[in-house]
Amino acid sequence: MFDTVYPQLIGLCTGALLLTSALLVWRHSLLASIRLLSVQGFALAALVAVIGLEEGEAEVIIVSVLVLLVKGMALPWVLAHETRATTRTDEAPRLNPTAGLLTVALLTILSYVVASRLLSGDTSISAHAAPIGLAMVLIGFLLLVTRRQAGSQLIGFLVLDNGIATVAFLTSGGVPLFLELGISLDVLLVVVILYVFAGRMRNKFGNTDIDQLRKLHD
Amino acid sequence: MTPVEAGMLGQVALLAAAVAAALLVPARWRSRVGGILCTLLAAAGVVTGVIALSGGQGSLTIPAALPMDPLVLSPDRLGGLVMVVVSAVGVLASLFGIGSARVASASRTAWASMAVFLFGMQLVPAATDVVSFLLLWEIMTLGSTALLLAHHATRGTVASALVWYSAMSQLSFFFVLAGFAVLAGATGDTGFAALATLDPASWQAGLAFVLLLLGFGGKAELVPLHVWVPRVLPEAPGHVAAAMSGAMVNIGVYGALLVCVRLLPNGPAWWGVLIMVLGGVSALYGILQASVASNLKVLLAYSTTENMGLVFLGLGASVLLRRDHATGAADAALLAALLLMVSHAAFKATLFLGAGAVARSTREMNLDRLGGLGGRMPWTAGAFGAAALGAAALPVTSGFVAEWMLLQALVHGSRVGGEVVSVTASVAMPLAVAVIALTAGLALLTFVKAYGIAFLARPRSEKAKQAREVPLIMRIPLVIGAILVIGLGLLPGPLAEALASAVGPAFTPDVRTIGLAGVDARGIDVVLDPATVVAIAALVLVPVLAAILVSARRHPTRVSPLPWAGGGSRLRPRMQYTATSYAEPLVRVFDDVLRPTRDVEVTHVGESRYLVERVHVEQSVSDVIETRFYRPVLGLAQRFGILARRAQNGSIHRYLSYSFVALLVVLIVVSL
Known part of the structure; x- marks a missing residue:
């Protein structure tokens, strides 16, 4: 019974991941982006859980709970808390939404092309879904490049991280528990540090537009 | 253990002792202890070199962590000769340094780098493969750079001189590296014995020869790579200048000898002509600049360019004559180069x-x-x-x-x-x-x-x-x-x-x-x-x-109250010849080559047009090769630098875009 539903569940989860990533490029409001990121975290957790059920490994299920807690709840909560606490400035990205969505489409096509070359021998269902992870990495990078505010940059970074995690889960059937624990805590720590940094930037310049940080070169 | 091996190990031990002493001994005793240990280090070099020159054998093998053959130091007779020469100068310079080093030149850095400099210089001629040669070459260069750095705090000109020195050293290192790389690529090995199997008539040998000649010529202060010399040597303390100009240039000569005698003997005629042209131009240009210099150290520095030019002239003549089977004259020319x-x-x-x-x-x-x-x-x-x-x-x-x-x-x-x-x-x-x-x-x-x-x-x-x-x-x-x-x-x-x-x-x-x-x-x-x-x-x-x-004793000495001097006695020292006035005729004759700038300022007495109160004359001779060749090249490089700054403008977004585009390009290339 589960075997017939399994491909559809994988498709549903990865579809949700891709959709949330595309919507992140489209939406400009910081709080809406954080909600989308939370949804993406849930989708990733669901994906891990599905893979765990298919393989019948309890450890992967625990990892999925961990992903749910960190990426679905803790990180969005930290981001939202900090964003609400300060004056909200909405994003004025360097790319308008239409061009952004077009780029997302192109990046997704590219990642499918690349993945078809790299994983040509692998015919499993999860390997078929792997290009989504690659597309998320590229979309995360696109967010990093086009967003001005430090908060949005952080979201781009997290999408990139989610993309890496997706590729890892889909191609290797998950990473060991300890490794996942370490990575998750690392990401959490990075986010906290970057938020403190963004807060200091705001105190110094009055906003978090990283275009202001131009004096880093000699 | 053979005497040569003992000598080289002794040099390693004395280097360690000298560096430790330079770092640990308090300032009051540093120059004495450091100087004596440096003298001993150089003396060990003299002894090792003499044994190697008289035919002593022995090798020091240093296992390398890198995936390559171990480094082997084993001086042959020629290496022994150069080791004797540079170490003997090292002995003199270190002894002199004991007394002359003061304040900055007696600092920890100065004495430690003096030992490193001497050590590198003494062991370069012992190298038997490309890697150890280049390694010791760089040790020597770094040691000398750090030595020169000693005075940077007190004199502003040191910094710019050092920049020139570092840039030119690295340029000549680049040439040497490229030359050896061509040789190693052609023979498939880095040992000198293997490199010597290459046919000198092949194009690889020709290319390597030109590159190596430029590299070693730079170290031997030949034109046009000499521009660092008149800047650096006047800034160096006397004993350091003596070690650099008396000893380090010989390493450049050794490199050229290594190429022309050991690695690629019997090269084609154009090699000889090229070396002779390089040497001849250096000799003439060096001595012309020296003859009009009024700073004593600049004069000596340019004179080094002249002498090295003559050495290369002799070397080039020997290559050319050997090709023409005038062996007796070729041997004499080579011998003359070594004597010089x-x-x-x-x-x-x-x-x-x-x-x-x-x-x-x-x-x-x-x-x-x-x-x-x-x-x-x-x-x-x-x-x-x-x-x-x-x-x-x-x-x-x-x-x-x-x-x-x-x-x-x-x-x-x-x-x-x-x-x-x-x-x-x-x-x-x-x-x-x-x-x-x-x-x-x-x-x-x-x-x-x-x-x-x-x-x-x-x-x-x-x-x-x-x-x-x-x-x-x-x-x-x-x-x-x-x-x-x-x-x-x-x-x-x-x-x-x-x-x-x-x-x-x-x-x-x-x-x-x-x-x-x-x-x-x-x-x-x-x-x-x-x-x-x-x-x-x-x-x-x-x-x-x-x-x-x-x-003469029998006749009484006549004392003239007023020696002949245009009717008056030369009372004031300023009425004597000066260095500038002595060289004045030369400056006039070679005006087109030297291009001096003169500034004459006449102050008249009151309103008078005929009575002069004071005449101020200033004359400076700049290095034509620097102003005509290096400055334009540097200007061009700077323009490219300004262009590059646009790409490197400090914006995080731009850096991120570079990475993103790079990632995309890699992915596209992979999927093609």
């Missing part, structure tokens, strides 16, 4: 140490403000005078023997048994003779100026008037240097035999000791026996002089 290298090390080290002594006593290097030091610093003046004779290639000095041998080789080179050897040789040899003749004349003028203006006549400034002789520890190396200059000139036979054995077994110059340690170059049938000539001259002159003196 050895004698240059002796007199240039002494000259720079002398300049260091003058700088210590007067804190003045401008010849126009010196004068009258002969009476005030007799030891320094004597040693400097002897070395200046050597630099001017006058008889009974080693410089004379070397230039005599070079001229003999060139004169005998164009014909063998009455037959013209080749068109190239019959054009090149007379031209080279002309170059040497002009160089020798200008060198004489230069060193008459250097010695005469600095040590004779009356002091031209208050500082020169109050000069005192330097302490004993600094006089010892000066005197040893002067004795070497005269001794090697009086007894050239044994030296020439040792040099001839050093280039074996590839080449076997036929020289013998004749008479009172004179030299007999059998290949071209010429004999020079300075000691015998001096002895005979003494036999004749001593009675004559004695007779003159005795007869």
